[in-house]
Amino acid sequence: MSYFSDIYSGIKTLLTGMRVTGGHFVRIRSENITQLYPDNRDTLQMFERFRGEVVMPHDENNEHRCTGCQSCEIACPNGSIEIIWDRQVDPATGKKKKMIDKHIYHLSMCTMCGLCINACPTDAIVWAQNFENAVYDRSALTKVLNQPGSKLKAGIEE
Amino acid sequence: MMNIPLSITTTIHDWLFSIMPEGAATITEWVLIAAAYLALFAVAGLYLVLLERKVAAWFQFRLGPNRVGPWGIFQTIADALKLVSKEIYSNRKVDKFLFNLAPYFVIIASLMAMAVFPFSKQFQGFDINIGVFFLFAVSSIGVIGLLVGGWASNNKYSLIGAMRSGLQTISYELSVGLSILTMVLLSGSLQLSEIIEVQRTGGWLIFQGHIPAIIAFMIFMIAGTAETNRAPFDLVEAESELGAGFHTEYSGMQFAYFFLAEFINMFIIASIAVVLFFGGWLSPFGITEGITWFPEVLWFIIKVFMIILLMMWFRWTFPRLRVDQLLTLEWKYLLPINMVNLVLMAIVIWLNITL
Incomplete structure (x- = not known):
């Protein structure tokens, strides 16, 4: 008797499969996920979790959140991040304090593993969504993340 | 002898016979018909490839070819031009004669099968009284081309592919034959134009024969897909196992012949299905029956594309x-x-319970 039940289940499963693909076929306009990339360059939105490159956001007062703790530098498995820092007198308290001079990021070495962003205690660095990273000169891939003249936002260290 | 005259072809026919002797006019007509069918072959083949790629993309959430021309409609023409310009290359140890012969077997088998289809009432190349039998016989010549090509390539994968195609065709030819036979039992004729005439009065054969006809259609579609060596029966050229199967060693236009023949075979299987089950060029419910200017070939093409x-x-x-x-x-x-x-169909006809 399994002969006939095999035929029945065979046809049933085949029709189930055809219903799935047929659904895709008729709903192609709404379900299509292909981006026509060079054509829609102006309107293209990358996904929230896309890992383009590491950036350090600055607010309108040119203040960042990086305390210079070097957690990211230590976390980075291949040395893509170098932090140049020194001790300066903090004008608010009058004490000497560690401050970053340059947060150097080598995009050419970065594997987009995201360990630096996980390690950062103050969320100073985040992922950007740009992906057009090709340049003509390799030195352009060595980026200084903190903008010139920027300083630490107040209240981050508490 | 030649049952071609559309109203245009009648004019050409009369004109040719008026300007040259009868023998020369007949030969000219043959050449013209051959050219027409070759053109049909090329265009249908190219656009079926494009359709396949588009449809495949839509089944998989993709867009498919869309760069060459609007909606990519010139993509396959560009591909064909590339293939024409490529060198026809073969390995040193191939059997030269058979290697070069194989693509022609495949393509000629497909072309011969095309000749007997009634595209519309007037547009039929060759209306023989054993049409179905002829189709069935000719469509199995193609597999010889695959076997010869696989053998002559002197390549293990090609040979495995060719042997698989032999095995597959021998097996599934039986099912195709028997399901066609079921419908011939119902229509009572082997002549394709006659089969369509039967359906004009009694409705399409798939409705006339109800249950056995629907079973026969399902079996025909399964076996027909296997006959054309298409997935899910593409063991012959299983990309993941055999490279490209029997046509691994072929390049340029010889490869294109195999490739086009596959799509033309699909067209042929779909055409047989349309003639035997869905009334050929007859309109559904006779809606364009009285309209004399309506091109009936359109109905044929629409139905064929549905099956494809x-x-x-x-x-x-x-x-x-x-x-x-x-x-x-x-x-x-x-x-x-x-x-x-088959027995069920015979009983249905015997008890006269066809619709």
Whole structure:
């Protein structure tokens, strides 16, 4: 008797499969996920979790959140991040304090593993969504993340 | 002898016979018909490839070719131009004669099968009284081309592919034949134009024959897909196992012949299905029956494309069968069901309970 039940289940499963693909076929306009990339360059939105490159956001007062703790530098498995820092007198308290001079990021070495962003205690660095990273000169891939003249936002260290 | 005259062809026919002697005019007509069919072959082949790629993309959430021309409609023409310009290359140890012969076997078999289809009432190349039998005979010549090509390539994968195609065609030819026979039993004729005339009065054969006809249609579609070596029966050129199967060693236009012949075979299987089950060029419910200027060939083409779409749907849904599954399906399921179905159809006709 399994002969006939095999035929029945065979046809049933085949029709189930055809219903799935047929659904895709008729709903192609709404379900299509292909981006026509060079054509829609102006309107293209990358996904929230896309890992383009590491950036350090600055607010309108040119203040960042990086305390210079070097957690990211230590976390980075291949040395893509170098932090140049020194001790300066903090004008608010009058004490000497560690401050970053340059947060150097080598995009050419970065594997987009995201360990630096996980390690950062103050969320100073985040992922950007740009992906057009090709340049003509390799030195352009060595980026200084903190903008010139920027300083630490107040209240981050508490 | 030649049953071609559309109203245009009648004019050409009369004009040719008026300007040259009868023999020369006949030969000229033959050449013109051959050219027409070759053009049809090329255009249908190219656009079926494009359709396949588009449909495949839509089944998989993609867009498909869309760069060459609007909606990519010139993509396959560009591909064909590239293939024409490529060198026809063969390995040192191939059997030169058979290697070069094989593509022509495949393509000539497809072309000969095209000749007998009634595209519309007037547009039929060759209306013989054993049309179905001829189709069935000719469509199995193609497999010789595959076997010869695989053998002559002097390549293990090609040979495995060719042997698989032999095995597959021998098995599934039986099912195709028996399901066609079921419908011939109902229509009572082997002549394709006659089969269509039967359907003009009594409705399409798939409705006339109700249950056995629907079973025969299902078996025909399965076996026909296997005949054309398309997925899920593409063991012959299983990309993941054999490279490209029998046409691994072919390049340029010889490869294109195999490639186009596959799509033309699909067209042929769909055409047989349309003639035998869906009334050929007859309009559904006779809605364009009285309109004399309406091109009936349009109905034929629409129906054929519906069947082709169904075959593409199969291809992009089902996974490939293993060889033992292939043979189990044919010899344990399709063939016994088909034989029972043939008897069932005979009983239906005997008791006169056709619709």
